[in-house]
Amino acid sequence: MEISAKSFPYNTSVITRKQFDDHITLYNGYITKTNEIAHTLQTDPQRSSANAVYSHFGGLKRSQTFALDGVILHELYFENLGSETAPIGKKTQLLMDKYFGGTENWKADFIATALSARGWCVFSYEQRTRTCHNFLFDSHHDGQVTLAYPLIVLDMYEHAFFLDYGTDKAAYINRFIAQIPWDAVEKRIAVVL
Numbered sequence: 023m024e025i026s027a028k029s030f031p032y033n034t035s036v037i038t039r040k041q042f043d044d045h046i047t048l049y050n051g052y053i054t055k056t057n058e059i060a061h062t063l064q065t066d067p068q069r070s071s072a073n074a075v076y077s078h079f080g081g082l083k084r085s086q087t088f089a090l091d092g093v094i095l096h097e098l099y100f101e102n103l104g105s106e107t108a109p110i111g112k113k114t115q116l117l118m119d120k121y122f123g124g125t126e127n128w129k130a131d132f133i134a135t136a137l138s139a140r141g142w143c144v145f146s147y148e149q150r151t152r153t154c155h156n157f158l159f160d161s162h163h164d165g166q167v168t169l170a171y172p173l174i175v176l177d178m179y180e181h182a183f184f185l186d187y188g189t190d191k192a193a194y195i196n197r198f199i200a201q202i203p204w205d206a207v208e209k210r211i212a213v214v215l
Contacts, residue, residue, distance in 0.1 A: 091162035111208035
């Protein structure tokens with residue numbers, strides 16, 4: 023099945039328009055590759071030579087996970103780019119209080135997690151243990167916890183912030199946190215709680 027790119031308006035002051043447009047170009051590349059991989063898996067998967075060390079099929083399956091996660095994580099990230107400050111929603115506040123001892127503790131942990139991440143920082147509700155965590159992913163498909171539902175997604179790859187912030191990751195992270203559209207987070211929480 024072919025997937026289509028979602029449309030995301032530029033409505034943020036976290037990153038500049040150029041940074042945003044370049045990022046959308048990368049996102050569209052993940053859409054293209056996800057569809058190419060799906061097509062190849064349907065038309066020429068070469069299943070008979072599947073092998074864990076090296077095979078065409080194994081490479082396609084690993085790339086499929088990487089590309090599709092790249093699509094999904096970017097979509098969640100673009101939905102988390104805000105431009106105005108608003109109060110944290112009630113459900114979000116309850117989770118931060120329960121699992122982090124308050125908003126400031128969550129924020130300190132989120133910042134430290136983001137600074138440690140090579141790819142993504144994700145505030146998630148983990149459904150197996152019914153707890154919240156800030157997870158880091160070193161790549162699109164390395165670090166996710168099965169059944170962890172993403173509530174806030176921050177892209178920490180250098181391409182996400184370097185044009186605007188250079189090496190000042192902390193400035194990017196703090197600006198992102200200050201402008202999270204908490205209504206989007208509340209909608210995600212409603213899915214799992």
